Amino acid sequence: MYRDFNNSLEEISLQDELIDFINGKDFGKEKKRVFILRQLRRDNNGDLIPCVCKDELANEGLQDCHYCEGIGYYWDEKIITGFLYDPTKRKINTVLEINKEAGRKDRYEIRFMTDFNVYIHQYDRLFEPDLTVDGFVKIPIKYVNKYIILENIYKRMDYGRLEYNYSVLSRYE
Numbered sequence: 232m233y234r235d236f237n238n239s240l241e242e243i244s245l246q247d248e249l250i251d252f253i254n255g256k257d258f259g260k261e262k263k264r265v266f267i268l269r270q271l272r273r274d275n276n277g278d279l280i281p282c283v284c285k286d287e288l289a290n291e292g293l294q295d296c297h298y299c300e301g302i303g304y305y306w307d308e309k310i311i312t313g314f315l316y317d318p319t320k321r322k323i324n325t326v327l328e329i330n331k332e333a334g335r336k337d338r339y340e341i342r343f344m345t346d347f348n349v350y351i352h353q354y355d356r357l358f359e360p361d362l363t364v365d366g367f368v369k370i371p372i373k374y375v376n377k378y379i380i381l382e383n384i385y386k387r388m389d390y391g392r393l394e395y396n397y398s399v400l401s402r403y404e
């Protein structure tokens with residue numbers, strides 16, 4: 232489904248926008264928050280490790296599988312911090328909080344930034360848990376939003392020595 236994404240990535244022309252974002256006054260505000268990263272396990276060749284429940288023909292797992300919860304691959308979860316930003320809202324929709332992605336969720340792309348030491352790969356899942364006013368994860372955990380990683384790019388900037396992960400995500404239900 233996302234096979235062609237590499238080819239179109241250059242066209243997004245995100246570099247200038249991103250540098251503005253990082254160097255601009257926005258960066259000083261505390262935007263980081265807690266997320267849960269569901270990392271798909273990979274073998275030594277970097278290939279995903281299919282779950283026992285995975286149906287090769289349908290290319291999916293069983294929804295009630297206790298091992299993979301229907302993803303079809305084994306995974307581990309960890310808590311990370313990072314920040315999401317939504318280029319659509321920032322540029323077009325800053326005043327009216329209209330839900331622009333309605334009806335085209337499969338095309339909706341969101342950017343996510345994390346520190347360089349967070350290990351993110353394509354097809355990992357990112358969950359945005361409901362937080363208390365103090366920024367802690369509410370228990371029991373409830374996911375406000377779920378995302379799939381379409382692409383992760385490791386960024387090294389020439390000036391400022393700023394290194395970080397830059398991921399492009401798509402929301403899913």
Ligand SMILES: [Zn+2]
Nearest residue numbers: 282284296299
């Ligand atoms: Zn499974």
